[in-house]
Amino acid sequence: MRKHKAVVIAFLFIMMIVLLGLNYIWDDSYLWFSFGLIILALVLFLFKFESRKVEPRELVLLAVLASIAAVGRIPFASLPSVQPTTFVIMMSGYVFGAESGFVIGAVAALASNMIMGQGPWTPWQMVAWGLVGMTAGLLKNTFFMNRRWGQITFGVIWGYLFGWIMNLWGFLALIQSGGSQTWRAFIVYMIGSATFDTFHAISNVFFLVVFGAIWIKILTRFKRKYGLLE
Template sequence: MNTYKITLIALLAALAVVGRFMFQFIPNVQPVTTLIIISGFFLGPASAIILAVLVTYLSNLFLGMGIWTIWQIVAWAAIGLLSGWIGKTNLKQPIFLLVAFGIFCGYFYGFIVSLATFTVAGKFLPYYIAGLPFDTYHAVGNALFMIVLYPVLTRVFTNYNKQWLLKKNIN
């Protein structure tokens, strides 16, 4: 992993932590999942997993740690892994497919985090059904953030790839 990539991951982590903190007043609406999807798509699964761990740990220092932190890391790391695999297969995905994937990830994240309640309380279905409106907020938030952030971050990642290729050819 080169210095450019580490810097980019650190900047994305800072953006995600600030975004999560700024949107904390709207339940389950945050740019974190979208940033993990986009970074996995362009930088690969390992970078997205690193971003997921950094963002979860750093943002939960401000918002509160608990047993859910582990499950948030698992859910966001799985999303990063999936988006990294999608990015490795084809970087020319239309935005509506990425928006649909973001919506899916909102519900997937909610399902994984709901599993934590099953391991602690033993009651999964009531908790999951009660949380579906919040998962819907997360899914809609992911779609909106994807529409706003994907075009902007595509330029950043395209510029990153050009710089990385230039540096690789010079050395």
């Protein structure tokens, strides 16, 4: 059974990679690919809970957390790469698990871009933020993530990883438009976003230091009191 689940999960992630590739080829169909990613993320979430019925209140909780993460981008729109979205997704994945974290991250990206602006970058943001939540969930029971310094380090790492994933999309788009395809051009392109990635990492650290403990306490209380996503 465990092997069967691993195969299905691997297949879903391969499909996500395929959708990202198709988004690169047909960038005018990004919205369809975005909804495709959402469907795959929901399938991944529901597959995790195949042994029991997923309650509507659990789905509502995921939607609320995704909405909070999405709305959190708006007040900070004028500050490049500074927002609490990554923090909310990270905390959600840490408390409720990898699958829930991925769904919240993917939905938050799509929902926030309804206001911030949709584009070929949307599926890439969905995957990047989904991976933030997923990795936070996968590491939640480790010595590393159960320490404040570990959570801060995690936030710093994803401040840069998120930017690098988006840089990959940007560089592929540049190549598609006839830009240079050399490794030197790629490295220069990556270095060019270092300032914005640093802002992202610093904002993650700020929100973790100031709000991290209280968010974990509140979300854990909801989880235990109402038996959500156990």
